[in-house]
Amino acid sequence: MAQRIPYESHLNAAQLDAVTYYGSPLLVLAGAGSGKTRVITYKIAYLINEMSIDPKNILAVTFTNKASEEMKQRVDALLGEKVEVWIRTFHSTAARVLRIMGDAFGIQPRFTIIDQQDQKMILRKIMKEMNLDQDTYKPEKYAALIDRAKDRLLSAEEAESERFSTDPLFFDIYREYQRRLSHENLFDFGDLIFRFCRGLDSNGDALNSVKQRFRYILVDEFQDTNHAQYELIKKLTFPDGNIYVVGDEDQSIYGFRGAVVENIMNFSKEYAYTKIIKLEENYRSFQTILSASSHLIDKNSGRFGKTLFTRKGKGEKIVFFRAASDRGEARFIADRILNLRYNEGYGFADIAVFYRMNAQSRVFESVFSEMGIPYSIVGGFRFYEREEIKDILAYVRLLVNPYDEVSLRRIANKPIRGIGEKTVDALVRSTIECGRPFFHIDNGLEVSLARKKKVESFVESMVKLKEIVDSTYPPEFIRTLFETSGYLDYLKGTGNEERIRNIDELYNAVEEFSKQNPSAPISEFVEEVSLNQNNSDERFKQERTYLITLHNAKGLEFPVVFIAGMEEGIFPHYLAGEQVSELQEERRLCYVGMTRAMEKLYLTAARVRKLYGTSVERGVSKFLLELPQELIVFSEEEPEQRFFSGFTGPSFRRYRFSSGSGSLKQRKIPERSSARPSEISDLKASSRVVHPQFGRGTVVEISGEVAVIRFDDGKKMMFMLNYTPLRKDEE
DNA sequence: CCAATAAGTGTTTTT
DNA sequence: CACTTATTGG
Numbered sequence: 001m002a003q004r005i006p007y008e009s010h011l012n013a014a015q016l017d018a019v020t021y022y023g024s025p026l027l028v029l030a031g032a033g034s035g036k037t038r039v040i041t042y043k044i045a046y047l048i049n050e051m052s053i054d055p056k057n058i059l060a061v062t063f064t065n066k067a068s069e070e071m072k073q074r075v076d077a078l079l080g081e082k083v084e085v086w087i088r089t090f091h092s093t094a095a096r097v098l099r100i101m102g103d104a105f106g107i108q109p110r111f112t113i114i115d116q117q118d119q120k121m122i123l124r125k126i127m128k129e130m131n132l133d134q135d136t137y138k139p140e141k142y143a144a145l146i147d148r149a150k151d152r153l154l155s156a157e158e159a160e161s162e163r164f165s166t167d168p169l170f171f172d173i174y175r176e177y178q179r180r181l182s183h184e185n186l187f188d189f190g191d192l193i194f195r196f197c198r199g200l201d202s203n204g205d206a207l208n209s210v211k212q213r214f215r216y217i218l219v220d221e222f223q224d225t226n227h228a229q230y231e232l233i234k235k236l237t238f239p240d241g242n243i244y245v246v247g248d249e250d251q252s253i254y255g256f257r258g259a260v261v262e263n264i265m266n267f268s269k270e271y272a273y274t275k276i277i278k279l280e281e282n283y284r285s286f287q288t289i290l291s292a293s294s295h296l297i298d299k300n301s302g303r304f305g306k307t308l309f310t311r312k313g314k315g316e317k318i319v320f321f322r323a324a325s326d327r328g329e330a331r332f333i334a335d336r337i338l339n340l341r342y343n344e345g346y347g348f349a350d351i352a353v354f355y356r357m358n359a360q361s362r363v364f365e366s367v368f369s370e371m372g373i374p375y376s377i378v379g380g381f382r383f384y385e386r387e388e389i390k391d392i393l394a395y396v397r398l399l400v401n402p403y404d405e406v407s408l409r410r411i412a413n414k415p416i417r418g419i420g421e422k423t424v425d426a427l428v429r430s431t432i433e434c435g436r437p438f439f440h441i442d443n444g445l446e447v448s449l450a451r452k453k454k455v456e457s458f459v460e461s462m463v464k465l466k467e468i469v470d471s472t473y474p475p476e477f478i479r480t481l482f483e484t485s486g487y488l489d490y491l492k493g494t495g496n497e498e499r500i501r502n503i504d505e506l507y508n509a510v511e512e513f514s515k516q517n518p519s520a521p522i523s524e525f526v527e528e529v530s531l532n533q534n535n536s537d538e539r540f541k542q543e544r545t546y547l548i549t550l551h552n553a554k555g556l557e558f559p560v561v562f563i564a565g566m567e568e569g570i571f572p573h574y575l576a577g578e579q580v581s582e583l584q585e586e587r588r589l590c591y592v593g594m595t596r597a598m599e600k601l602y603l604t605a606a607r608v609r610k611l612y613g614t615s616v617e618r619g620v621s622k623f624l625l626e627l628p629q630e631l632i633v634f635s636e637e638e639p640e641q642r643f644f645s646g647f648t649g650p651s652f653r654r655y656r657f658s659s660g661s662g663s664l665k666q667r668k669i670p671e672r673s674s675a676r677p678s679e680i681s682d683l684k685a686s687s688r689v690v691h692p693q694f695g696r697g698t699v700v701e702i703s704g705e706v707a708v709i710r711f712d713d714g715k716k717m718m719f720m721l722n723y724t725p726l727r728k729d730e731e
Numbered sequence: 732c733c734a735a736t737a738a739g740t741g742t743t744t745t746t
Numbered sequence: 747c748a749c750t751t752a753t754t755g756g
Binding site: 063064065089090092115116138187190192193224231253254256257299312356357358359379413416418419421422423451531532549550552573574575576585589611612 | 732733734741742744745746
């Protein structure tokens with residue numbers, strides 16, 4: 001047994017309070033960087049070590065797999081051993097319980113979990129059969145509506161009587177969708193929570209046994225819970241109230257996915273005698289970054305309000321750069337990164353670039369490879385969403401659940417074996433629709449003899465695989481699957497190297513999985529994958545700059561952060577609409593992004609951005625204007641001339657670097673006739689200058705490469721001379 | 732039934 | 747631009 005954990009010396013007063021508090025519900029309001037995860041992990045340790053609570057009776061719920069992974073590791077490290085505490089995401093908790101207790105809830109425990117792609121496919125099919133024009137009624141829209149209904153614990157019938165939607169078609173689509181899922185024994189993400197809740201409602205004994213098991217429940221990122229998740233928690237913790245939730249209303253960024261901020265705001269009304277503890281000391285960011293972000297979030301209403309403070313130094317001002325184009329923006333960021341790396345002692349991995357939407361990552365990828373910056377995209381194109389990976393997994397899923405029509409359709413003709421859509425239709429009609437697994441093939445199959453032969457040989461090979469699927473060591477099984485299915489040869493035939501590599505990658509993943517879980521069947525691997533949508537190329541993460549969406553950035557921190565695309569329409573995103581609540585969510589997203597930065601924060605924008613084929617000119621994000629201007633250094637690249645539409649030629653400005661480091665030399669920096677730096681080199685206090693956007697002003701102060709200028713309209717701003725097209729005023 | 736080609740289209744964030 | 751869907755010809 002390890003020696004006692006010195007809670008007092010590892011935690012500040014508020015944290016210690018939160019960790020040791022016992023006896024009634026606890027709400028910890030944890031500001032950004034205030035040690036939230038620390039509190040949860042120490043609390044788990046405390047419950048086990050000091051309160052002598054059996055680890056089996058503790059459930060800690062998170063939202064992302066990443067968070068639960070990290071928490072698991074930290075708890076194990078703290079306690080010095082692998083602990084039996086359940087630390088899982090909401091969805092994986094639900095999936096696990098449903099598999100174990102399915103029978104008590106009237107659920108076939110071998111259900112298959114489908115992702116949004118599958119969901120969309122099913123809806124598309126349904127809508128086609130209903131003869132709905134897919135242009136006016138988009139499957140994505142209905143998918144989202146169905147998700148939202150499930151978040152609110154509404155079945156199709158309940159949604160209808162509650163007038164959940166004004167679109168009468170929706171209820172029919174939802175009903176039919178659900179009918180299919182249950183017929184094929186498929187669960188979407190929403191079902192996992194929904195069915196768990198319903199199961200507990202319908203079976204009091206089951207409810208009691210689950211409550212008995214999970215007597216102490218901790219919830220991380222509580223501000224992100226939706227209605228269904230909150231109800232689930234309530235069912236499990238009423239009336240004993242051994243519930244500890246941690247969250248920050250200012251970091252609620254999943255409203256679009258059904259999260260309800262009110263859950264955290266009203267928590268203490270739902271649970272009597274709730275103890276509220278605020279964590280307000282920020283251990284992450286320099287003063288300037290913290291002040292600027294606090295100032296921004298102050299614009300939001302309906303908050304508890306916190307006063308974050310840090311003992312760190314002031315730090316540097318936030319740099320804002322407005323490039324002429326999206327490529328110019330990427331080039332600026334790349335320049336800064338090289339500078340940080342080679343002149344300022346930062347590693348590539350100390351730096352992250354955040355953006356609002358995945359589509360923005362492309363420019364960075366291209367510019368970064370040109371300039372030799374190693375990068376790694378977190379959660380963009382997802383490994384397990386790739387076609388070839390989904391195909392292989394579909395084979396396994398079909399073997400595990402032979403009613404799974406989605407998977408059947410996916411792989412029936414991959415590799416091409418002469419089983420086209422019509423033939424699959426017939427196959428489905430004669431089996432799955434009649435309530436039989438698809439392996440069961442008889443005379444009911446109405447196709448030509450030649451087709452029938454092909455189907456039979458396909459089914460035969462699947463039956464062979466099915467016989468060994470549960471008993472074979474997963475990596476070995478996958479190998480057999482590659483061979484018998486002919487999939488690997490099929491891929492080799494297409495000559496797509498990358499896909500073949502991905503298949504190898506999948507094999508490695510299975511091997512790794514089996515090493516970690518020696519006795520687990522392959523179906524468990526599929527389960528893990530289904531729930532872990534986000535696993536991209538994180539294995540290779542050493543010494544690479546990160547490219548991440550703002551949503552994915554939550555919970556992370558970096559010494560240097562760039563937030564790109566600070567433009568109206570991008571961030572805040574134009575689809576976020578006019579509503580105050582939506583704008584507030586965008587603002588929180590900005591707050592989350594800014595508070596990830598420890599030492600340096602850069603905000604960048606592009607005047608003209610090429611997105612989805614066309615170039616559009618955009619103004620600067622309103623969030624930028626909401627920040628305290630005295631904490632920001634502004635600079636702007638001279639606008640590009642556009643000769644004709646679509647042409648955005650090279651627009652290299654003269655970026656100055658103080659180093660002659662090797663890898664910098666290869667970068668080509670074309671000269672341009674108007675060399676600004678020299679023009680402004682003799683600036684001094686009281687010089688008169690002209691800025692192309694802000695007009696005439698007087699230099700108040702110059703220090704290094706930064707000049708403070710008071711414009712004639714009274715506005716005071718700071719500029720980086722290297723990047724700003726300032727001219728001397730000749731008047 | 733299949734592959735190649737043309738046309739069209741819709742653009743956030745994710746468990 | 748990138749992706750899906752419809753059409754065509756084999």
